[in-house]
Amino acid sequence: MAMRGVWLMLAGLAIAGSAMVLGFVVAPGAKGFEGDSYRIIFWHVPAAWTSFLTFGMLFVGSLAWFWKRAEWGWTLAGVAAELSLLFGLCVVTSGPIWGAAEWGVPWDWTDARLNTYGVLSAIALFLVLSRRSQPDTPEFRDVFSGIGLFGFLLVPITYMATRWWQERHPGPVIGGGEENGVDSVILQIWLLAFLGMTILMIGQAMVSWEVQKCERHLAELQQRMD
Amino acid sequence: MSDVAYLAAAYAVMIGLIGWFTGQLLDRLRDVQARIEAVEEAISNPKDSDE
Numbered sequence: 001m002a003m004r005g006v007w008l009m010l011a012g013l014a015i016a017g018s019a020m021v022l023g024f025v026v027a028p029g030a031k032g033f034e035g036d037s038y039r040i041i042f043w044h045v046p047a048a049w050t051s052f053l054t055f056g057m058l059f060v061g062s063l064a065w066f067w068k069r070a071e072w073g074w075t076l077a078g079v080a081a082e083l084s085l086l087f088g089l090c091v092v093t094s095g096p097i098w099g100a101a102e103w104g105v106p107w108d109w110t111d112a113r114l115n116t117y118g119v120l121s122a123i124a125l126f127l128v129l130s131r132r133s134q135p136d137t138p139e140f141r142d143v144f145s146g147i148g149l150f151g152f153l154l155v156p157i158t159y160m161a162t163r164w165w166q167e168r169h170p171g172p173v174i175g176g177g178e179e180n181g182v183d184s185v186i187l188q189i190w191l192l193a194f195l196g197m198t199i200l201m202i203g204q205a206m207v208s209w210e211v212q213k214c215e216r217h218l219a220e221l222q223q224r225m226d
Numbered sequence: 227m228s229d230v231a232y233l234a235a236a237y238a239v240m241i242g243l244i245g246w247f248t249g250q251l252l253d254r255l256r257d258v259q260a261r262i263e264a265v266e267e268a269i270s271n272p273k274d275s276d277e
Contacts, residue, residue, distance in 0.1 A: 086247045089243050090240045094240050097235050101229055208251055211258060
């Protein structure tokens with residue numbers, strides 16, 4: 001499983017990397033944006049979409065632990081928390097750099113999309129740090145899963161934020177109505193990057209799953225030795 | 227800073243994050259597999275591990 005995960009990671013990186021290059025070389029300029037800084041979208045947006053998938057995995061894992069006490073749910077929640085943090089960090093670091101270029105300020109505290117996504121990433125950070133620092137008890141698993149479930153509630157709010165309260169973050173260009181179309185070449189490169197990031201994330205999830213499985217096996221062996 | 231410099235900085239940060247995360251994931255896998263091997267060897271040869 002781990003080797004298949006490594007191959008998937010390499011394939012995902014190659015596809016996402018190709019999309020980045022195509023975004024620089026092939027994609028035309030975007031309406032409403034001056035200069036080249038808009039080309040950040042070829043990774044920034046797919047990273048955000050991928051993080052929504054990982055928060056979905058966190059929700060499923062947390063629910064499976066909370067409801068069924070399923071061990072696989074606990075493993076999935078741990079894998080998903082780490083991946084949510086990774087893709088969340090990609091979004092909250094690249095976004096402000098683009099914001100500094102486009103808006104002149106890296107962050108707007110009045111913009112709902114920025115703030116809800118920032119809270120989502122902070123939840124992922126809290127979950128990863130707490131899982132590494134706290135003893136693995138049923139009580140801790142319940143608290144972790146509860147926060148994981150709460151975190152997922154922010155995903156639809158974050159997704160809809162630019163429709164409900166658009167302040168500064170660009171509005172939706174896919175499914176955002178007739179006025180908000182996107183150039184077909186840009187869209188194709190965008191979707192290619194999303195495919196690459198999704199494959200990369202699946203590969204990372206497989207390797208992370210194997211790590212957690214091995215860590216559990218190691219703990220059992222050490223208990224047997226004691 | 228020019229547009230391209232901001233763009234390069236943003237992609238460099240994302241590539242760095244993905245590279246760091248992937249690297250530490252593979253390191254953790256190698257580390258835990260090596261520890262499992264060591265413990266299994268200690269269990270199967272208890273005398274060797276005592277010496």
